[in-house]
């Protein structure tokens with residue numbers, strides 16, 4: 001399945017990367033891009049334009065992330081409804097190599113210009129999240145209790161996050177599990193000191209329970 005996806009977007013990848021590498025002005029610091037994103041969000045006319053451009057640029061992402069950022073693959077994250085500054089920050093991390101994924105995914109993000117990243121983040125953040133049926137199993141009930149104890153202080157009571165902290169409600173279950181295990185393993189795929197300390201003592205069963213609860217949590 002992954003191989004098929006890989007091939008379907010490979011053409012774009014081959015075309016985009018050499019152009020990006022050759023004619024690209026130097027990468028602005030992340031803070032400058034965040035300031036641009038905030039400024040654009042405050043101006044309705046610029047925001048509308050950015051969202052329209054973002055929708056076009058995000059066309060290639062739907063092969064994996066689904067139409068309007070609602071993924072149908074458990075291991076591929078939903079981007080719909082995710083907080084814009086968080087999306088931009090993660091794309092910046094792929095660009096700077098402080099978040100590692102498959103070479104293919106990283107190459108694709110590196111081929112985007114800073115403005116395209118801002119536009120895509122603004123577009124995706126405004127797409128509605130597909131809601132899944134609530135999970136009432138014992139796993140989800142335990143996950144909810146653990147969430148209330150360890151995670152709620154940052155990710156919030158409805159798991160919607162903040163501008164800089166990701167929304168977890170409705171996120172794909174396999175992706176939630178993979179991400180938590182990556183923070184816990186500390187091997188550099190995902191680096192965040194806060195998440196490292198909050199996942200350090202989680203057992204695999206805790207991670208499964210948290211994913212069962214969060215992935216079916218409606219907005």
Ligand code: HEC
Nearest residue numbers: 005009060061063064075076077087090091100101105120
């Ligand atoms: C070949 C499949 C594929 C394509 C195409 C793809 N992605 Fe991804 N994307 C992934 C996978 C898999 C992950 C999870 C990677 C990880 O955590 O290592 C991911 C993660 C992300 C994340 C981090 C999400 C989070 O919640 O932290 C962002 C942002 C993202 N992708 C943006 C994009 C954008 C923008 C595009 C289009 C320009 C795109 N992706 C195209 C597969 C893909």
Ligand code: HEC
Nearest residue numbers: 150151153154165166176179180190191192194195198210
């Ligand atoms: C002290 C604040 C804090 C606490 C407490 C916290 N988180 Fe996080 N979490 C963050 C931040 C900040 C990020 C973004 C880190 C990054 O850039 O990789 C994050 C990222 C994540 C992600 C990645 C989401 C994505 O879309 O890729 C998951 C999953 C997650 N947290 C789950 C949890 C769970 C489950 C708990 C409780 C066990 C928890 N967090 C506790 C701050 C926190």
